[in-house]
Amino acid sequence: MILPGNATVTDATSIIALPAAPLHALEIWSNPQDLATRVHKALGFALPPMNRSAGNAAITLLRYEPTVWLVEGDTSVLADTLGDDGALTAIGGGIVRFRIAGPGWRELLLEGGVFDTSPAALPVGATAATVIDHVGVRLFATSEDACIVYVPASYAQSLHHFWEEALPLLGA
Amino acid sequence: MKTPYSAFSLLRGALNGQKHWEPAWRDPEPKASYDVIIIGGGGHGLATAYYLAKVHGIRNVAVLEKGWIGGGNVGRNTTLVRSNYRLPQLHNFFEFGLKLWHGLSDDLNYNVMFSPRGAMFLGHNDGDMIKLAERGDAMRCDGIDAELLTPKQIAKIEPLLDLSRTARFPIDGALIQWRAGTARHDAVAWGYARAADALGVDIIQKCEVTGFVKDGNRIIGVETSRGRILAGRTGICVAGHSGHVAGLAGLRLPIESQTLQALVTEGVKPMVQSVVMSQSLHFYISQSDKGGIVMGGDPDNWPSYARRGQPTIKEHAIAQAVTCMPALSRLRMLRTWSGVTDMSFDGSPIIGPSPIDGLYLNAGWCYGGFKATPASGWTYAHTLATGKPHALNAPFSLERFMTGATIDETSVGPFPNHR
Amino acid sequence: MSGPTRVPSGEETIEFTFDGTSYHARQGDTLAAALLANGIGLVGRSFKYHRPRGIMTAGIEEPNALVTVGTGGRAEPNTRATDVFVYPGMVAKSQNRWPSLSFDVASIFGLAAPALGAGFYYKTFFGPAKHWLRYEGFIRRAAGLGNAPTEPDPDNFSQSAGFCDVLVVGAGPAGLKAALDAAEAGKRVWLVEQDAVPGGSLLRDPDPAIDPGAMVERIEALGGKVFLRTTASGYWDHNFLTLSQRLVEPGAVPPHGFAQRLWHVRAGRVVLATGLIERPVPFANNDHPGVMLSQAVRSYVRRWGVVPGKRVVIATNNDDAYLTATALVEAGAEVVALLDARASGPAAPAGVTVYHDARPASVSGRKHALRKVTAVIGGSEQSFDADLIAVSGGFVPVSHLHMQAGGKLEWNVEAQAFIPGSNPQVCETVGSALAPPPAPAVAPAGKAKKSFVDFQNDVSLADIDLAWQEGYRSVEHLKRYTTLGMATDQGKTSNMVALSRLAEKQGVTVPEAGLTTFRPPFTPVTMGLLAGAGARNAGAHVRRIPLHALHEAHDPIWQPLGYWFRPRAYPVNGETLQQAALREARTVRTAAGLSDVSTLGKFEVSGPDAAKLLELVCATTVGKLAVGRGRYTFMCREDGFVNDDGTVWRLAENRYLLTSSTGGADRMAHFMSYVRNSLRPELKCSVVNVQEYYGGIALAGPKARGILAALTGAEPPRHMGYAPGMLAGVPVHVLAASYSGERAFEIHVEASHAAAVWQAIEAATRAEGGAPYGLEAMELLRIEKGHVVVGGEVDGRSTPQDLGLGGMLNKAGGFIGAAGLTRPALSDPNRNNLVGLVSLDGPIPEGGMLIQRAGQSPQGHVTAAARRIIEGGAIALALLQGGHHRHGEELIVTSPTRGEKARVRVTSPHFYDPAGERYRD
């Protein structure tokens, strides 16, 4: 069981499982340009392009798929703009969000990985779906100093353990 | 008449510097025509030639090999020999072969080092154990040996397996076939070649088939890098490259080629007695006579003819093996190799006539061809000699895919990459 | 002890043991250097004849000096003494000898050598396979090298991804320069070196103009990364390389718990600066301790201050060995003769006698060193009293990685060497590998029988000749017949010597004779490293259900199911699994039970074309479902066989929920994506995999409806109806589906709220005399009801008709699998059909075969067996040839592997409430 705020700090790099939060999949199946304009108007910002994020205090959209966005936060405004061109589906309970913070987060995410987490490949604000130690995960570089990793809930505990075990290697 | 192989003859050689040995096979020029041409000098092709000559008395036979004999999958596998399949068409076929294996060294006068040390499938939960019992029961009812083992019995054979209850995939038992084992893969090709050559078969190396000679809808010979050679019947026997060679005759097969990797560690003193496989995991290990741990896993499950595997596929199989046998951890992977496998669309081979007259197919062996060598040669020789399949290979026709009579041991359906 | 001495500089401060005796080493010593410094020349025994072997090289190409380093689960057998750096407390042991290194009983095999030439085993040991098994036992015990550990490995191994613009392999002069140039050009540079210090050949032949340490500092200052003790072991497609890094030496205890690290690196460009390996020289007894490669001798003298001999003969065909003469003379050794196979050579150092047209023919000696070297000089023999011979037969460019990458080789006649040529990948070779010193071909002077080529595997020139004589003439045949190049050194010192012999036999040039392929790894790689973190979990993380902790409190028996773990039963009062399962099943039949079904595959399909998509995926009709209704459904593969089953529910006008089996969930997710995104991209719908979003709880039994009504404050939907609701303050989906055969519900709730809902239902259920039930009870219930399960009756070889589901097929067709179902064999009346079995005597063995009489080939098999839950008596589900038409027939179930048998009667598979009356309120 992963308790919120269950942090471990080694060499100033920490792994924290964040509390459960509403997450939705937004999928657009028709008139994407049109719908994008409507969403822009309603939310005040444009739908982010592939592997980028956009948002405000109430809602963040993370693009991992060509026609799907991961939506974090209040979806009420968004839901009203979709019409028959797309749909929202709740998925939050199936995902555990980890905040990996500190100077070693980029290096830690190379462990068991295949994706280049250097700032050039994953700048702040960027997102990427990839695989870490056989588990499909989604990365969101929130700042120079931290990243959110979205992990399927069933794998969360063992992936957390995998990262904890690798912490002493950072900088080795 | 060749000097027979024997301990006595070896001792004689100790006195003469082993000067009395002749070449194991001749290096003949191709004739203008043969009764039967076999394309492919691998284990299956050479075995087919041998049984054509020995069982059917057809000696005007050529085996055409693009490179050097035994250079295909018979020389790049994990040397396992077993008949422990669930489906009757498969276990009856492989059991016929296993019986041949047991007398093969004597039959060929070439020690192929067939070593019936037992092959076990581990079961990791109740579901596995029921599946293993089902497989064993199916075999036993058809007269094939199979025995269920308890963890305690396993520990006696393979004490280095992790038999603890806390293992990630605990071992609940196993199904062992004691008469199964391993053989020296190269020796199988060489033994068949030497024996076939002695019966008059022409083994022609560095002879690549580049096309077929047709008379109407009948194949009457082949074009090769060494000229045109005519034949009464022509048999394709190039598993791994069946799609390519059949393509020269205009055939499209239910086959995709994939790379299958294997590896061997540095030699150590005996630590693995039998052949260990798993019902739920995808690795298999045995120990060679030189002491190396030979192992394999899943194929690279996308099409390739490259004989060049991808490292992560191997690493995954190694992770499974080390988890089950932690003592493997500090051994070192010494050598790796890959074979190109004919992945058929139900996981079973194709042996029989093709839609083109005079042309026969032996293909689709997936990753199970080595153990089949004697049975494949025997039944294919029968098919080439008589024009009709032997009862054992009758189910393995090409038509079965269109009629739906597929023989799907792993029950995954038509896509080998889903297997 | 004579022979090696140590230059008196530096201190021997590190204590280590070899075969139980303590010795001292200097910081930076390899084990080989330390052993030589301590006068130890005999280090191991050869593979086949158990001949005494010493240290031949100073690098990773070492064929002879193999030892086991470390103890317990950290012991590393077959470690090259030349490739391990001594650390305090290191424990090293010799191998492949009994009872001791100096007296090895198995060396008797050497006496039999005349009968044991190449491939001798193919010619003897005939008789039944069982007999071979017995001979083989002896061979296996004599073969092998070190012993594998028997304890688990206490250390971890890391695997990491790496990315760089330029990867330079080899930190010799060329590699250092390439790395520094790239770093100065602003590239992301990685420089890897297998040695513990940078420098490469500079460590042997220093150049005052090049300072490796300073260059490394500069590269690092520019942001480059330098990895020492790191070997580029594999070069794969698309400039992907695997690097194995030793974080600690073999057998040492790692401070952070990780012994080694495997880097999976994608490089923009690869620069190979891998240098040369020296060729040995074939002559009689050239495997004896005291025969060393010339450059190795120079390395020991210059780098480690160890002079491996006092009276040294040098044998060469090139100029490089003259440098060794200089080094030896400088170190105070006597070079008694320099045998140069050529007619002329450069000037030798003062006091060294050079013999031209001179080749070594044989050596003899004691265990740790030589005594005598005999040479053929211009046609006549001459002997020298010497304790060491330093040999150089030319040089072999290290082109392994170049070839792994698909590169071509070019033949250099002057050097008698293959040199890296073009490469299809973004890869170039630099440095000495491109320019090996000229070294002409030299005919061996000694007896072929004792002139070893592959030292570890005891392959001599005579073995190569025999293979040729017997027709094993392709280079691959030669290698496989003689085992040449297949030892732990992978032929690094033997391949070219053998190839020259083969070319000579064939009367062709070396490149015409052919070359074997180089495949990864360059040097052997630890299995634990290749397993990485997967060594503990088979690369399969456990998947935990949302309520794992809640179940754990009940101390259930867990059932692994794929990567998942689910409660199998909740025994109380010391019940066995079977007792608990039966009690739980009875509770469901008589009161109510609740069970965790969270792992079911679940997909939400929304949008105007949702039904269209579902009618492709499902073989049953879907489109006619009313909002708030659901139905049983199944999905076929394209070949017509049943792939999976589940239920489909219309939650709203344009929103459906499709459930599928646990085991097939990932496969189904991929399939759904294929159909929606690849096959029918034009459909206006969204498919979202919500398997993990919902926790699922099944509530079943005659009291289920009442319990649920009380908990939700609403009338639960009728059978196969759907309603949203609130339970424990949480929104839930209530699906009135039954797997057990009772009036039952699936309650799906957002996983993070599932605990509250489970607790509420459990409390209410227990209050009504109910209890939680696990997978085992679920099996009893569904078997009695005759429901099929994926992985059981749905075995990937069954059609809908086989399973009695034919009547539900969408008559309009158009679903995936409809075409496959038209094939004649899929409607063969003799196919395996689903039937029920009722035992006429004892329990029915699960998995057992169905026969009419003993000795008959099976006509079917038992897929699942159980007992009637209330009435007792054994029943089973089975697949039986032509079974639909065989109800009433008596058969035997037999399980020879378990010695069990039962007489059975074939029935309908629906044992319990076939009319479905229990579903009605």
Add this chain to the structure above:
Amino acid sequence: MYQITCPHCGPRAQTEFTYERTTDSVVDPAGDAQTAMQALYTRANPMGLDDEIWRHTYGCRAWMVLTRHRVSHEIHAVKAIGPEALP
């Protein structure tokens, strides 16, 4: 391990991808049975280039067609397939 340039994500490691089938083995559920079985059960399986459907399963989950050489493993082209999407 290949590097596959995903049309949506750029160059990524092969581990993130799965091979599905060749483009000529796509079975049209609306087509006739004979054609469907021909598509399902025959392959050109060339020792050269073929058009293959792959999915970026552990990345953006999108589908694409790779024109890939079966011996050299060189990827000559990648083309996105699937529903219309924003850039």
